[in-house]
Amino acid sequence: MPSAHHSQETVMDSIYWIIITALLLLAAFDLINGVANDAVNFLNSAIGSKAAPVRVILTVASIGVLVGACFSGGMMEVARNGIFHPDMFSYHEVMLLFLGVMISEVILLDTFNTFGLPTSTTVSLVFGILGSAVATALFKISKLRLVQSVWDFINTDKAFEIVTSILLSVAIAFTVGTIVMWISRLAFTFKYQSRFKWFGCFWCGIAMTAIAYFAVFKGLKESTLMEPSFIQYIDQNLGMALLTAFGGFSVLMFLLQHLFMTNILRLTVLAGTFSLALAFAGNDLVNFIGVFMGGLDSFQYASGVAAAGGSPSSITSMECLMPGQGMPVNHYILFAAGCMMIFALWFSKKAKTVIATGVELSRQGEGGIERFGSVPPARAIVRSAIALGRGVKRLIPARMLVRMNHQWDPAPQPLNPKDRVAFDLIRATVNLTVASLLIAWATGRQLPLSTTYVTFMVAMGSSLADKAWGRESAVYRVTGVLTVISGWFMTGLAAFTLAAVMATILHYGQVYAIFGLLALVVVILVKSTIMHRKRESKLSVERFDQIxxxxxxxxxxxxxxxxxxxxxxxxxxxxxxxxxxxxxxxxxxxxxxxxxxxxxxxxxxxxxxxxxxxxxxxxxxxxxxxxxxxxxxxxxxxxxxxxxxxxxxxxxxxxxxxxxxxxxxxxxxxxxxxxxxxxxxxxxxxxxxxxxxxxxxxxxxxxxxxxxxxxxxxxxxxxxxxxxxxxxxxxxxxxxxxxxxxxxxxxxxxxxxxxxx
Structure with missing residues (x-):
């Protein structure tokens, strides 16, 4: 009997080695897929406005990603204990729970990337963990005939916060982006060079202050790079700090513009790109490797129990994953994750597809093939917007209306098509500044706004205010926005359902299910890659783009x-x-x-x-x-x-x-x-x-x-x-x-x- 028990223990140990290896490989795939999806957050503005050569933009973003990744701090707690109560689960249950999350994450994000749709990796992670935890809790309650409710195992407040963040992100970001862009264009026009010569330093000073505020409060607040005392001091003296930063940046921009003849708009856009990339890596890295890190902590804890003569299967409560109980973050893993993110940033074709979606929907004017068709809700929205516009025009004096319309007279396009941009640097600056301010403001008040939702909807709002959606293209652009937004809402439901199904299969199928589902992931990834190549061939290779x-x-x-x-x-x-x-x-x-x-x-x-x-x-x-x-x-x-x-x-x-x-x-x-x-x-x-x-x-x-x-x-x-x-x-x-x-x-x-x- 002891030998049989020892043999069973050996098999179980082998299973956990397989699970932790699978979590590592899936985390690597998830990291690549996640960067492909989230790259749209910090690259769209710079690429769409051609603020610099693509290699320069990617280099700036890469530095931001590496810095943010290396100093990513306590955000890993979200995956470890933010959604479920780990002390209610055994070691075996937690490992299968984490594996179910990672399998569903990879499949879901790869699907969105294949079709070029931006989505929120945060929502995908949270609802994935929630779905897997609910399935695991139901399995445990059924198997052990427990009297507890499934909600005793779950942190329900977090899920409610995420749903709220979706609604807040979409509405607030779109509205604020529209208003700020409208005011900006009214002030500078499309032929902004002459006015910008005198007022540009103040404009860029505001933008740089917002970007710096964002970098400190969103990008580095939870990192090990910033001392808590410094953050606390800035928070207590926020007004003076912002005023000082504005004055300093304005003087710096004035000197760069007039003494060194630097295009300060390009510099501001690149600074915003760096800031968003830093925040993305510093805060969103948990979305990709947080589950693996939680699994690694669990595995190391179980290994310690085994080394002390105990049995991993006897661990019925994973208190080691509770707040303040985890092991220190391994900075070598963070550095390796940062390097992988940079690799995906430079070489992922799916990242280019997702970026293309955002740029196409923001493109100034029509011309060429629209990525999206026309659906009845989009047509109804456009008709309503046209009717509303006519009503507003009746309230504005005719002479004032004519003068205001002149502010939107388009600037002449360069003769060389290679020099033409999807939108100008003024809009790129607005996109980055408003997104930075909104996310920093929300972080300071602990409102869970999604980075993806904010950056995308600000870009859509600024496009609307800039009259990028004319009568010829509006219905197609609105269809695209509705498609992306519906995809966001579907993300939560799909992540919850898929993770729950995967966890259920794993708990009932055990080792057979582990190998079967991992094989399924490989097949899906291969097929989606082939599908993506065919789709790209259809959408772009056969177009008259390079004429x-x-x-x-x-x-x-x-x-x-x-x-x-x-x-x-x-x-x-x-x-x-x-x-x-x-x-x-x-x-x-x-x-x-x-x-x-x-x-x-x-x-x-x-x-x-x-x-x-x-x-x-x-x-x-x-x-x-x-x-x-x-x-x-x-x-x-x-x-x-x-x-x-x-x-x-x-x-x-x-x-x-x-x-x-x-x-x-x-x-x-x-x-x-x-x-x-x-x-x-x-x-x-x-x-x-x-x-x-x-x-x-x-x-x-x-x-x-x-x-x-x-x-x-x-x-x-x-x-x-x-x-x-x-x-x-x-x-x-x-x-x-x-x-x-x-x-x-x-x-x-x-x-x-x-x-x-």
Missing amino acids: TEENILDVCSHQIVDSTLKLREIYNDTVENFFQGDRKALKELADAAERLAMTSSEHHKYDILPILYKMQSRSLDMGYHFVQALEHLNEATQSLSQFSESIFTYVDNNHTPFTIDQVDDLKEVHTALIKLLDEYCKMLQTGTYIQFDYTMVAQEQLLQLVAKATKRQIKRAQRNQTRTRSSLLYLNMLNEMRFMAVQVRALTNDERNFVAA
Whole structure:
């Protein structure tokens, strides 16, 4: 019996080694995912305004992250005992509780990052711990038949604070951001250089004071870098401290601006970026490694019990995780976490996607493809805003209204597209200053405002005040904001539910569940990475983004040629797989055809005017032929999409295969069309159109083949030799094949004229 008991103890010890290793690996993944999501907080303003080269911005942010991470102090208590009462749980229960939280955290944050949606890692952590703790408590109550309520195990006040913070963050940040940006633009206008020469030092002095206040009270208040006595002194003499800081920063900005000819707005934006990055790492690091640190403390405590001759399984109360009972924070772990955060900051593609969402929604004016569509609530909000605007205008004297509107006259855009910005440095400064002030103010009053919510909603409010959301783009931007906000609210529910499910599976499945869920995490991460690459390819790679006046001919021609080659490939594979009856391949081809049609449609809707604007110095004929080429490409890809979708639907519904006569006729038309498409593609690729007129004969022969095949099918239908659905699909295929041939020929002709113009 003792040997069996000893064997059981050895197995349990091995399980805890596996759990702590899994917590470490999951914390590393969570750190990378978390930085990808939270990078939007401190990089959007600097990147959107191009305050400095991207490498400089990332370097400044990296320094802030490393400093904040190394001096992250008592914030780890949130994960250890802020949400649940650890003394109510055993060692084994706590370890499974922590593992359930980390598994759900990684899956949830990776999902948000894949789709480029900012979310709150704080809310994700708190509700994840809450969900896992509730599930663990229910399991314990059920197993041991305890008389306690599940809420005896939980710190319910914390969850209520987080829900309140969501509502406060969204409403306050958006409102204050809108008001401050409106006043700022009224004071400086978009052509701010002349006024800024005299008043800029005071403006930047206010901003730098707010940023410094934020760095001290939010970034370093809980760290080991600042002495508590210093923080207390500043808090007691806050008015004098802020006034002194404002005076000092204003004088410094004046000297830098007038003696050293420094662009103090750029300096202020970079300082704000550093401050937010420092606060992010100093306070939000717990969101990523706090659970691992709690698990590590538990593991070390259990190891000490085992070394003293006790058994880890006999630990029924984890009092070591109670406030003031934990071990000192390991600064080597904090430094390593800071280095990993910097690595993710520089190399995470998903971070770029999340940042792009914030920048796109803040972009001044329309132009290009909007990331979001239109939904009824967004349309209703825009209509209400327009009606409200009309009502306010009636209350303002006409002369004053005209003068005020002139303050929003746009500044001329640089001729070089590389020099154009999503928004100017005034808005970037407002974003950072207001976000810093709000978060510092809330921290000083112990209001749990979310950093993510504040920074994002301030940016949205300043965009609205800056008239970045015009009639052409407002509904799409509002849809984007509603999407992000709904994602925030979903975060809490999803984190709670997912963590509860994971914890339940772990408690019932034990070691089998541990390996199974870890394998599931790996599969999900791999699949989401593949999905993200496909999504990015669809959203950005195929856009006319990098067009300048010098390369416009090459880029436009390349995009048209590339789309035509894809059309030919998808069409050929669709017909071949239809003859073979490969349903899975037809599904993939139908999806590919739909993506190609959607991309072509977006180019046709959004890129024509910006590209025509860049063609101003060229001939009118070039612009005309380019518009026509895009029109024909759009028609051809829409036809291909209908062609592929109808074939897949037919096969998916298990309808009767085509007869031998139908297949033979279709193959004849298909062969002729492929030869014709190959000729057109060859001309488009080489830019040589000598054979174009000779293809007219092949085109006429193809149309005659389509006509003959159509008549034969009608005759077969009259003789009841084919089914109704078979006849309908067959005739539809012939019609789409004919239509594609006509459109691709017209496209090739327009491309020939476009190049020659």
